[in-house]
Amino acid sequence: MTQPIEIPADLKPGDGRFGSGPSKVRHDAVRALADIADDYLGTSHRQAGVRSVVARVKEGLTDLYGRPDGYEVVLGVGGATAFWDAMAFGLIERRSCHAVFGEFSSKCAAAAEAPHLHAPVIVSAEPGSHPVLHAHDGVDLYALTHNETSTGVMMPVRRPAPQSFVAVDATSAAGGVRLDVSEADIYYFAPQKCFASDGGLWIALCSPAAIERIERIAASDRWIPASLDLKIALDNARKDQTYNTPALATLFLMAEQIDWFRTNGGLEWAASRSEESSAALYAWAGAHEHATPFVKVPEQRSPVVGTIDFDEHVDAAAVAKVLRANGIVDTEPYRKLGRNQLRIACYPAIEPDDVKTLTRAIDYVIDALTGS
Numbered sequence: 001m002t003q004p005i006e007i008p009a010d011l012k013p014g015d016g017r018f019g020s021g022p023s024k025v026r027h028d029a030v031r032a033l034a035d036i037a038d039d040y041l042g043t044s045h046r047q048a049g050v051r052s053v054v055a056r057v058k059e060g061l062t063d064l065y066g067r068p069d070g071y072e073v074v075l076g077v078g079g080a081t082a083f084w085d086a087m088a089f090g091l092i093e094r095r096s097c098h099a100v101f102g103e104f105s106s107k108c109a110a111a112a113e114a115p116h117l118h119a120p121v122i123v124s125a126e127p128g129s130h131p132v133l134h135a136h137d138g139v140d141l142y143a144l145t146h147n148e149t150s151t152g153v154m155m156p157v158r159r160p161a162p163q164s165f166v167a168v169d170a171t172s173a174a175g176g177v178r179l180d181v182s183e184a185d186i187y188y189f190a191p192q193k194c195f196a197s198d199g200g201l202w203i204a205l206c207s208p209a210a211i212e213r214i215e216r217i218a219a220s221d222r223w224i225p226a227s228l229d230l231k232i233a234l235d236n237a238r239k240d241q242t243y244n245t246p247a248l249a250t251l252f253l254m255a256e257q258i259d260w261f262r263t264n265g266g267l268e269w270a271a272s273r274s275e276e277s278s279a280a281l282y283a284w285a286g287a288h289e290h291a292t293p294f295v296k297v298p299e300q301r302s303p304v305v306g307t308i309d310f311d312e313h314v315d316a317a318a319v320a321k322v323l324r325a326n327g328i329v330d331t332e333p334y335r336k337l338g339r340n341q342l343r344i345a346c347y348p349a350i351e352p353d354d355v356k357t358l359t360r361a362i363d364y365v366i367d368a369l370t371g372s
């Protein structure tokens with residue numbers, strides 16, 4: 001029987017949550033929610049109390065993204081996964097084209113295999129890299145994933161051609177990665193990653209072209225289920241509401257995170273925090289005898305989700321297990337990727353110093369496990 005490995009206190013991060021989804025939620029945001037809970041939780045989402053939080057989210061996001069001309073914030077229930085279905089019903093006219101390079105981008109592509117659409121065009125790349133999208137004849141929507149959370153690859157948000165219509169799954173990028181909004185018509189996400197909230201909602205920044213598209217398809221004779229109808233979502237969002245009951249705590253925690261970003265310097269500040277964390281992580285891995293960043297091309301390495309491979313000298317699953325037993329949780333790799341890897345979130349809510357301390361804790365655990 002071996003002794004359990006005890007990580008010394010000075011090698012333990014202040015907060016042990018490093019999961020890539022959901023993110024660590026900040027203590028201050030939870031306390032702010034507790035402070036207003038009796039006047040907010042359990043109240044009607046059709047009344048001023050909850051609607052003012054929806055308005056705060058809309059206004060805050062528009063501000064965070066530089067108040068792009070004519071863009072509107074639309075939101076609904078069901079997370080990014082439900083948005084993929086809403087996209088198949090309400091945004092793709094005939095055929096979409098998808099950059100597929102991991103679990104989330106492939107699920108998005110699968111949702112576009114709807115009977116009322118033509119088979120999607122799939123442009124794929126090996127996990128650990130990303131493909132490049134070119135304009136295709138007959139494609140009316142290009143689907144990108146800004147940050148492939150399953151592999152830790154970031155893909156630039158760029159239109160394949162000037163007139164292309166672009167929809168971006170930004171679930172793990174929004175709020176932590178800089179963006180030229182003019183390159184996207186729909187920039188959608190769920191709030192449990194960089195926005196350090198809970199799950200259950202989708203939020204989409206929509207360009208004037210996207211609003212026009214939503215309205216045009218909704219006016220056609222296509223059958224669209226109401227809960228996935230983007231026109232209904234748009235009409236409700238304009239009234240600071242959602243079609244059906246939203247997750248109220250999720251909305252509030254997200255509003256707190258947006259305001260935290262804005263108070264400190266906006267998206268630039270949030271992105272810099274994530275960069276500081278991930279740069280430290282990649283530098284540590286790059287210099288390590290037994291570790292290496294999984295993503296080979298430095299520009300493709302995600303600033304918000306770091307994936308680190310280990311050689312046969314180290315059993316990454318055993319390391320993650322010891323970390324977990326010491327209160328440092330969710331460093332396991334994406335389950336289906338099947339690599340000898342640790343995946344460490346560098347979302348803005350996570351203290352850069354905690355990521356640096358974590359690397360020292362991992363070194364300690366490796367030494368203890370290998371007896372070196």
Ligand SMILES: *Cc1c(COP(=O)(O)O)cnc(C)c1O
Nearest residue numbers: 021079080081104149171172190
């Ligand atoms: C987490 C994640 C999703 C899934 O979000 P849900 O809210 O669970 O549906 C989709 N895409 C990306 C890129 C993600 O990181």
